[in-house]
Amino acid sequence: MLRARPGPARDRWLSDYRTLIGDQPAPLRMPPAIGDERLLGGLDLSATLTAGRPVHLPGLLEMAAGRGLILPMAERATAGLAARIGAAWDGPWPGYLIGLDEGASTEEAPPAALMDRMAFRPMLDGIAMAALAPSAFTPEEVTAARARLPDVTVPPDVVDALIATAAALGIPSLRAPLLAVRAARAATALSESDTAGEIEARLATQLVLAWRARQMPEQVEEDTPDDRAQDDPPPPDPDTPPQDSPETDTETPTEADIPPDLLLEAARAVLPPDLLAKLLAGNSRATSQGSTGAGEESVSLRRGRPLASRPGRLGGEARLDLIATLRAAAPWQPLRRRQTGKAGLLIRPDDFRIRRFRRTKESALIFVVDASGSSAMARLAEAKGAVELMLADAYKRREQVGLIAFRGDGAEVILPLTKSLVQAKRRLGGLPGGGGTPLASGLLMGAEMALSARRAGLTPFLAVLTDGRANIGRDGQPGRPQAMEDATAAARALRATGIPAVLIDTANRPQRSAESLSAEMGARYVALPRAGAQELSALVQNVSKDSAP
Amino acid sequence: MAHAFPFSAIVGQEEMKRALMITAIDPSIGGVLAFGDRGTGKSTAVRALAGLLPEIAVVDGCPYNCAPDRINPDCPHCKAQDHHTVAQRPTPVIDLPLGATEDRVVGALDLERALTKGEKAFEPGLLARAHRGFLYIDEVNLLEDYLVDLLLDVAASGENVVEREGLSVRHPARFVLVGSGNPEEGELRPQLLDRFGLSVEIASPKVVADRIEVIRRRDAYERDRAAFLATWAEAEAAEQARITTARDLLPEVIVPDALLVHVAELCLALGADGLRGELTLMRAARALAALDGAREVTDHHLREVAPSALRHRLRRDPLDEAGSTTRVTRAMDTVLA
Numbered sequence: 001m002l003r004a005r006p007g008p009a010r011d012r013w014l015s016d017y018r019t020l021i022g023d024q025p026a027p028l029r030m031p032p033a034i035g036d037e038r039l040l041g042g043l044d045l046s047a048t049l050t051a052g053r054p055v056h057l058p059g060l061l062e063m064a065a066g067r068g069l070i071l072p073m074a075e076r077a078t079a080g081l082a083a084r085i086g087a088a089w090d091g092p093w094p095g096y097l098i099g100l101d102e103g104a105s106t107e108e109a110p111p112a113a114l115m116d117r118m119a120f121r122p123m124l125d126g127i128a129m130a131a132l133a134p135s136a137f138t139p140e141e142v143t144a145a146r147a148r149l150p151d152v153t154v155p156p157d158v159v160d161a162l163i164a165t166a167a168a169l170g171i172p173s174l175r176a177p178l179l180a181v182r183a184a185r186a187a188t189a190l191s192e193s194d195t196a197g198e199i200e201a202r203l204a205t206q207l208v209l210a211w212r213a214r215q216m217p218e219q220v221e222e223d224t225p226d227d228r229a230q231d232d233p234p235p236p237d238p239d240t241p242p243q244d245s246p247e248t249d250t251e252t253p254t255e256a257d258i259p260p261d262l263l264l265e266a267a268r269a270v271l272p273p274d275l276l277a278k279l280l281a282g283n284s285r286a287t288s289q290g291s292t293g294a295g296e297e298s299v300s301l302r303r304g305r306p307l308a309s310r311p312g313r314l315g316g317e318a319r320l321d322l323i324a325t326l327r328a329a330a331p332w333q334p335l336r337r338r339q340t341g342k343a344g345l346l347i348r349p350d351d352f353r354i355r356r357f358r359r360t361k362e363s364a365l366i367f368v369v370d371a372s373g374s375s376a377m378a379r380l381a382e383a384k385g386a387v388e389l390m391l392a393d394a395y396k397r398r399e400q401v402g403l404i405a406f407r408g409d410g411a412e413v414i415l416p417l418t419k420s421l422v423q424a425k426r427r428l429g430g431l432p433g434g435g436g437t438p439l440a441s442g443l444l445m446g447a448e449m450a451l452s453a454r455r456a457g458l459t460p461f462l463a464v465l466t467d468g469r470a471n472i473g474r475d476g477q478p479g480r481p482q483a484m485e486d487a488t489a490a491a492r493a494l495r496a497t498g499i500p501a502v503l504i505d506t507a508n509r510p511q512r513s514a515e516s517l518s519a520e521m522g523a524r525y526v527a528l529p530r531a532g533a534q535e536l537s538a539l540v541q542n543v544s545k546d547s548a549p
Numbered sequence: 550m551a552h553a554f555p556f557s558a559i560v561g562q563e564e565m566k567r568a569l570m571i572t573a574i575d576p577s578i579g580g581v582l583a584f585g586d587r588g589t590g591k592s593t594a595v596r597a598l599a600g601l602l603p604e605i606a607v608v609d610g611c612p613y614n615c616a617p618d619r620i621n622p623d624c625p626h627c628k629a630q631d632h633h634t635v636a637q638r639p640t641p642v643i644d645l646p647l648g649a650t651e652d653r654v655v656g657a658l659d660l661e662r663a664l665t666k667g668e669k670a671f672e673p674g675l676l677a678r679a680h681r682g683f684l685y686i687d688e689v690n691l692l693e694d695y696l697v698d699l700l701l702d703v704a705a706s707g708e709n710v711v712e713r714e715g716l717s718v719r720h721p722a723r724f725v726l727v728g729s730g731n732p733e734e735g736e737l738r739p740q741l742l743d744r745f746g747l748s749v750e751i752a753s754p755k756v757v758a759d760r761i762e763v764i765r766r767r768d769a770y771e772r773d774r775a776a777f778l779a780t781w782a783e784a785e786a787a788e789q790a791r792i793t794t795a796r797d798l799l800p801e802v803i804v805p806d807a808l809l810v811h812v813a814e815l816c817l818a819l820g821a822d823g824l825r826g827e828l829t830l831m832r833a834a835r836a837l838a839a840l841d842g843a844r845e846v847t848d849h850h851l852r853e854v855a856p857s858a859l860r861h862r863l864r865r866d867p868l869d870e871a872g873s874t875t876r877v878t879r880a881m882d883t884v885l886a
Contacts, residue, residue: 174588332663
């Protein structure tokens with residue numbers, strides 16, 4: 001999965017790749033919004049009618065059997081597409097996939113189901129053309145290495161070390177170490193050796209394991225034994241910050257000639273320096289993308305992304321899918337001609353196929369919660385309760401819910417937009433509270449999440465819970481006047497985006513500052529001190545429905 | 550399917566393996582739903598099951614898997630023949646791909662015969678092929694709504710009915726529904742959830758030694774399938790024999806009245822919706838007893854299967870912090886004390 005926007009660096013990488021695979025067939029390019037028919041194959045209508053027998057038109061996954069596929073705009077791929085590709089991967093298509101992730105931010109990433117199957121994730125963004133070194137290998141060397149592959153052994157201690165390293169990095173999926181073992185084997189073949197050793201293990205760790213890291217390796221020793229894994233969802237432990245994944249492995253690695261520290265050191269060397277910060281923010285990309293594009297989408301007869309046509313009646317909003325209708329009618333023609341004695345094309349109501357479209361009508365409810373001061377814990381608990389209540393029956397509502405908290409010197413995403421109750425429970429375990437009130441940062445982060453939701457085709461709605469009394473500015477510096485000015489500016493910026501919002505005043509007595517801020521935001525103002533989770537979720541749902549366009 | 554990873558070589562995943570074996574012993578339990586993280590071997594276990602199941606006797610050539618001693622009187626294949634020969638066929642484990650069209654699932658006009666001979670004939674779909682076997686849906690929570698409706702209807706009636714312009718076919722379609730998915734991709738409709746008799750939660754092994762064993766076996770399998778399958782052939786045969794023995798024993802297993810009281814109390818305590826929970830719990834405990842070679846179902850069997858049989862039937866209470874497994878365990882401690 002290549003993280004790279006289109007540009008010379010990416011083109012260069014791809015062309016180098018094509019050179020390196022030598023006489024192997026070049027990978028096929030997959031259109032980003034591919035339909036099932038093109039992907040999985042179907043009936044070739046014209047050939048079928050000409051030949052008088054069914055002619056199968058192979059889908060892209062069949063055509064690519066044994067060879068590579070290139071998936072551009074992988075960050076836009078739906079969970080459905082990822083699942084179809086995954087199924088073919090396990091089955092008839094033992095080729096490889098090069099994904100091109102063109103995401104603009106870390107929030108935009110390919111579906112997790114796809115990422116789990118990927119071995120490598122080279123980052124090409126921000127790399128200058130001149131910095132791209134020419135390949136260290138020639139196509140002939142690659143071909144020779146491929147021939148050598150079956151004779152390469154990866155000694156058990158190397159395998160064990162890779163598995164222990166994956167566990168220490170907090171990677172739950174077992175595909176990761178398996179891919180690492182394969183990578184080590186291929187690297188060994190390329191280095192004209194027949195037994196994998198330390199160098200290959202380090203390389204595999206850096207290329208396959210490091211980018212999946214969910215925890216810093218140092219944390220392993222500090223973790224306490226954990227038997228909560230039996231329960232699902234794991235009961236959040238108020239003492240544990242949410243980034244502590246319950247999959248954490250606490251076994252000491254088995255003896256191996258390669259000290260596990262060595263591989264951890266190798267991983268650490270290539271981990272991005274801000275990983276720890278991201279992990280602390282509970283923002284591990286590995287789990288945050290699960291719900292993108294999944295599940296509840298409304299099927300529309302008029303607009304949206306095209307879906308397979310279905311049998312149906314004409315009339316009302318329905319539009320005829322002429323090609324599909326002809327296709328449905330085609331096989332019956334000889335029968336009907338014989339029955340009716342008529343010539344020409346005979347179409348019956350049974351044949352009608354109706355166009356359908358998938359339209360994302362989902363709304364994105366984003367809570368922005370003031371977690372500063374003394375009442376922070378209570379407010380956060382209410383917001384959390386409301387989030388879980390909303391997600392509990394997300395299957396019938398069309399909603400995604402996210403949660404942002406601000407306190408101290410900034411704002412953080414506690415729960416990225418999701419509709420999974422499991423995920424929410426996992427992340428909302430222990431919520432930090434207290435400190436100053438960086439209201440502006442909270443509003444801006446809320447706006448950012450709302451805008452990215454809108455780009456993803458959702459209808460965002462913000463619910464801000466605060467008393468409106470900012471005392472930390474955008475730059476994280478204390479000072480009430482500056483902080484209020486920043487908050488007002490942020491509120492105006494929010495209004496300019498046109499994102500509907502409600503401001504829930506959580507102070508004991510309604511605050512003038514909160515009311516004027518909501519006016520600046522163009523938001524509804526509701527004074528609701530000590531709202532329970534139930535009232536909160538009901539209120540937000542009602543208000544967001546009213547303000548839907 | 551002959552080259553699937555051996556069932557007996559799967560490390561850990563005991564609950565999943567047991568659930569699959571229980572449904573293989575008593576298919577009326579309805580199915581297994583496996584929810585869990587990615588890369589934990591959900592599909593591997595299901596595909597491995599195909600290699601483990603004993604063969605079934607069918608009417609030779611019947612695409613609807615008619616049993617020789619119980620031929621469907623309306624079977625389009627069998628009623629056209631006077632004489633039936635019996636054949637052995639592996640128990641079908643059929644994949645229902647997410648992108649499957651309705652025609653492919655329920656069956657449709659046989660194109661070849663319609664075009665070449667101008668004959669009206671029905672070509673059976675995936676539901677017909679899955680009859681008397683297993684129907685497997687990976688990523689079941691991404692399945693399109695209309696396919697879910699269709700499956701619910703067929704699973705409830707045990708029959709697939711196709712009516713179209715003089716094509717009128719009905720054939721039995723009784724199968725064990727096996728679904729797998731990742732809960733982070735979204736929730737499942739409660740109606741569909743209810744159709745799965747058992748549900749299991751899968752996580753990757755916690756112990757490094759287990760993880761090492763998983764990778765070693767997988768790697769050995771990928772490097773030399775024939776040798777790996779040969780190594781495990783004996784263990785596979787033993788597992789298969791356990792299923793066959795348990796099936797024979799099942800009709801003789803006694804369910805004491807006291808146990809039925811416990812079953813009812815447990816479901817009542819948990820507020821598990823509908824009688825289906827009770828029925829499934831009783832059947833699963835009975836099948837497990839048969840698997841263990843016991844002639845009478847005891848509280849031990851009940852305790853073993855209750856989490857699988859009940860955890861997906863509990864009413865969601867988002868404000869209850871405990872997971873559903875914990876709630877089942879809690880109720881068991883009270884009822885079975």
